[in-house]
Amino acid sequence: MRTLCSSTLIGEFFIIGFAGLVAMKEPDLTMGTVWTVSGVAMFLCVVLCGVVTRPGGVLLGWALQIALIASGLVVPMMFILGVVFAALWWASVHYGKKIDEAKARFAAQADAA
Template sequence: MRTLCSSTLIGEFFVIGFAGLVAMKDDSLSMGTVWTVSGIAMLLCLLLCGLVTRPGGIALGWALQLGLIASGFVVPIMFFLGAMFAALWWASVHFGRKIDEAKARFAAQGDPAQADAA
């Protein structure tokens, strides 16, 4: 699960950075505000890569997804991109758990080569 979720979060890191560049064109927002919010969200993406397997990590990831969708009020395309990343997050969590379960089954059968290959 960690690999899939981390890959999604790294993709979000870059999308948030690019959304910050787009948001800078809005005259009603100061550059400091844009980069403070974007920077915190980008830092959260990186921190969540390490926290995803810990208690509350998945919930924090969902909070990030909601924040990404809500950023569509500033950069409208983020409604779409946020929804796409929320779908990717769901798939990463769902299929990552299935992969982890398969690895555990292979390890329980006593074939470590199969557990590493999964």
Template sequence: MRTLCSSTLIGEVFVVLFAACVAMQMTHVSAGVIWSVSGAAMLLCVLLCGVITRPGAVAVGWALQLGLIASGVLLPTMYGLGVIFAGLWWCSVHYGRKIDVIKAERERQAAAA
């Protein structure tokens, strides 16, 4: 799960970075506010990569997805990108957990042999 979720989160870092650049040009929100919020979101994405297997980390990831969708208030394109990344996040969590179960089973079989 760690690899899939981390890949999605790193992709989000770039989306947030580019969205911040666009928001500076297309909205009347101050650059300081845009970079404060975007910087916090990017930092959260990177930090979440390191703790994704800990309890509550997936829930924080979901909150991050909701925040990305909510950023569509400033940039309507972010509604679509937010939904896409929420779908990627679901796939990363869902299939990542399945992969973890398969790996654990294979390790158990290898230890038994």
């Protein structure tokens, strides 16, 4: 699960950075505000890569997905990208758990043999 979820989070890291560049063109937002919010979100993506398998890690990932969708209020394209990455997050968690279970079964079979 860790590999799939981390891959999704790194993709989000770049998307958030590019969204920050787009958000800088908003006349109501200062550059400091845009990069503070974007920087915190990007930092959270990197930190989540390390804690995704710990208790609460997946839940924090879902919170990030909701924030990514909500960022569509500032950059409308983020509504679409947020939904796409939320779907990728779901797939990463769902199929990652299945892969982890299969690895554990194969390891148990190898130990038994």
